[in-house]
Amino acid sequence: MPLIEVKDLALAYEGHVVAKNINFTVNEGDYLCIIGENGSGKTTLMKAILGLLKIYSGEINFGEGLTQTEIGYMPQRTDIQKDFPATCYEVVLSGTLGSKKFKPFYSKEDKKRVEENMAILGIEDLKKRSFQDLSGGQQQRVLLARALCATEKIILLDEPVTGLDPIVTAEMYGIIKRLNEEHGIAVIMISHDIAGAIDSASHILHLHHEPLFFGTKDEYLLNQAAKDFLGGENK
Amino acid sequence: MSFTQMFADPMISEIIIKAILVGFMVSLCSSLLGVSLVLKRFSMIGDGLSHFGFFAVAIATTTKAFDIILNGKQISFALEFEMAVVVLVAIIILRINNSKTKGDAAIAIFSTAGIALGSIIYNVTGNNTMDVCTSLFGSTSIFTISNTDLVFTMIISLLVLAMFVVFYSRIFAVTFDPEFSKATGTSANFYNTLIAILTAVTIVIGMKMMGAIMISGLIIFPALSAMRVCKSFKGVVLTSAVFSVICFLIGFFIACRFSFQTGPTVVTIDVGAFLIFLLISKLKARKKVESI
Ligand SMILES: Nc1ncnc2c1ncn2[C@@H]1O[C@H](COP(=O)(O)OP(=O)(O)O)[C@@H](O)[C@H]1O
Numbered sequence: 001m002p003l004i005e006v007k008d009l010a011l012a013y014e015g016h017v018v019a020k021n022i023n024f025t026v027n028e029g030d031y032l033c034i035i036g037e038n039g040s041g042k043t044t045l046m047k048a049i050l051g052l053l054k055i056y057s058g059e060i061n062f063g064e065g066l067t068q069t070e071i072g073y074m075p076q077r078t079d080i081q082k083d084f085p086a087t088c089y090e091v092v093l094s095g096t097l098g099s100k101k102f103k104p105f106y107s108k109e110d111k112k113r114v115e116e117n118m119a120i121l122g123i124e125d126l127k128k129r130s131f132q133d134l135s136g137g138q139q140q141r142v143l144l145a146r147a148l149c150a151t152e153k154i155i156l157l158d159e160p161v162t163g164l165d166p167i168v169t170a171e172m173y174g175i176i177k178r179l180n181e182e183h184g185i186a187v188i189m190i191s192h193d194i195a196g197a198i199d200s201a202s203h204i205l206h207l208h209h210e211p212l213f214f215g216t217k218d219e220y221l222l223n224q225a226a227k228d229f230l231g232g233e234n235k
Numbered sequence: 236m237s238f239t240q241m242f243a244d245p246m247i248s249e250i251i252i253k254a255i256l257v258g259f260m261v262s263l264c265s266s267l268l269g270v271s272l273v274l275k276r277f278s279m280i281g282d283g284l285s286h287f288g289f290f291a292v293a294i295a296t297t298t299k300a301f302d303i304i305l306n307g308k309q310i311s312f313a314l315e316f317e318m319a320v321v322v323l324v325a326i327i328i329l330r331i332n333n334s335k336t337k338g339d340a341a342i343a344i345f346s347t348a349g350i351a352l353g354s355i356i357y358n359v360t361g362n363n364t365m366d367v368c369t370s371l372f373g374s375t376s377i378f379t380i381s382n383t384d385l386v387f388t389m390i391i392s393l394l395v396l397a398m399f400v401v402f403y404s405r406i407f408a409v410t411f412d413p414e415f416s417k418a419t420g421t422s423a424n425f426y427n428t429l430i431a432i433l434t435a436v437t438i439v440i441g442m443k444m445m446g447a448i449m450i451s452g453l454i455i456f457p458a459l460s461a462m463r464v465c466k467s468f469k470g471v472v473l474t475s476a477v478f479s480v481i482c483f484l485i486g487f488f489i490a491c492r493f494s495f496q497t498g499p500t501v502v503t504i505d506v507g508a509f510l511i512f513l514l515i516s517k518l519k520a521r522k523k524v525e526s527i
């Protein structure tokens with residue numbers, strides 16, 4: 001049983017379908033990269049997986065003991081209010097809330113989890129810093145640490161490198177790769193930076209309102225090479 | 236009567252102590268809720284709720300329908316009635332906010348309708364302008380409250396405080412990032428409704444003293460001032476509470492001393508404090524730029 005199985009999924013805003021015929025699976029340890037142009041339905045698909053958007057038709061199933069609320073989610077950074085007063089610690093700590101059911105206060109384990117995840121991302125020294133004062137790359141790391149606190153198994157990242165400079169971008173990709181390889185966390189990453197993003201991916205979903213491709217990265221590269229060779233309509 | 240004589244008189248000092256109790260709790264509760272409301276860009280909900288509360292007060296005071304004689308004793312359920320109305324309005328505003336009409340339109344509807352309907356009721360029943368003035372701008376420093384209403388007010392405000400403390404971490408989470416909260420199983424809708432209801436009951440218990448028009452000032456200004464000073468959420472929440480209570484106490488004593496109305500005096504102090512903190516933070520920002 002895969003972690004996530006998407007079957008004949010169609011998604012719509014107010015009855016207006018923006019993506020359809022989506023079929024793919026994510027297994028433990030996979031690194032799926034969802035690529036496609038702006039407006040092709042990537043964020044919409046991610047919201048459906050997270051349960052933030054009602055499914056229009058089709059289904060999304062969760063396996064291997066994963067429930068929908070145990071997915072670590074890292075939103076597009078622009079979705080977060082700019083002048084919000086919060087320390088990095090407060091932000092990361094809020095990631096543990098989902099696992100607490102009805103307990104009102106944070107436990108020692110929650111705090112330990114936060115320390116661990118901040119250490120993994122190399123942001124222990126940012127604990128007391130104000131979130132709004134950080135650089136883009138630092139903010140992304142904080143949001144990734146929060147996502148890690150919400151999950152054991154899988155993280156969903158929406159455009160994690162948008163607006164970052166090339167060096168910080170490479171660092172970010174490195175961190176994500178490390179989480180996948182060393183910590184065994186499955187990754188679903190959205191990107192429109194095709195060249196950089198697919199580098200460490202195991203699987204690719206190329207979306208343009210419908211999937212243009214789903215399979216392993218190697219298949220994708222062969223496929224692309226063939227298209228390029230034939231002068232096909234890629235791009 | 237002089238200021239010190241006022242406190243020496245046991246009758247009046249009892250009134251003053253009751254007033255301080257109510258004002259203290261109302262300032263505290265509204266400043267805590269205000270942080271989340273201001274950050275959600277939803278602080279005007281206080282206006283919508285309190286202005287509609289003016290209408291509810293008008294109904295209760297002119298018809299006296301909620302003053303019941305029991306075993307020869309008169310008991311008033313006016314406060315309970317007002318609370319039911321305002322909580323209902325809070326829920327309706329959130330409903331409309333979730334649908335296509337934008338939240339600020341819903342707030343504006345209740346805000347203006349409440350004042351209009353309330354004034355008409357006072358006109359129809361021929362009540363004097365003094366009543367209208369009091370329920371709009373609040374009581375003078377001599378604020379009278381029955382013992383039953385005082386107990387009710389204390390219970391409600393302690394409940395609001397307890398709820399805020401218990402749900403503090405979730406209130407932070409849904410205010411900072413509602414989408415993430417929803418995705419990880421914390422219902423943003425539930426907590427938005429909770430905050431709106433807590434705001435509604437706080438407004439009702441504070442309205443008589445502070446006035447329907449003034450009460451939302453107690454929600455907005457302490458939070459805005461605190462945000463100028465603190466960069467952590469916890470810091471903003473605590474600072475907002477402290478500012479609010481201090482401003483209330485200063486405002487209240489000035490109101491007593493000069494026989495001003497309490498609500499406008501307290502809000503004026505709140506505004507003054509906000510301007511000072513705004514100025515300080517602007518100067519600091521300027522210094523930072525210069526030093527670079
Ligand atoms: N809240 C919304 N209401 C209506 N249409 C939307 C909404 N969000 C996105 N869309 C539309 O859905 C399509 C896919 O958007 P999105 O999934 O955000 O694209 P991507 O993330 O791939 O850039 C776009 O045409 C966009 O205009």
Ligand SMILES: [Mg+2]
Pocket residue numbers: 042043044158159
């Ligand atoms: Mg997107």
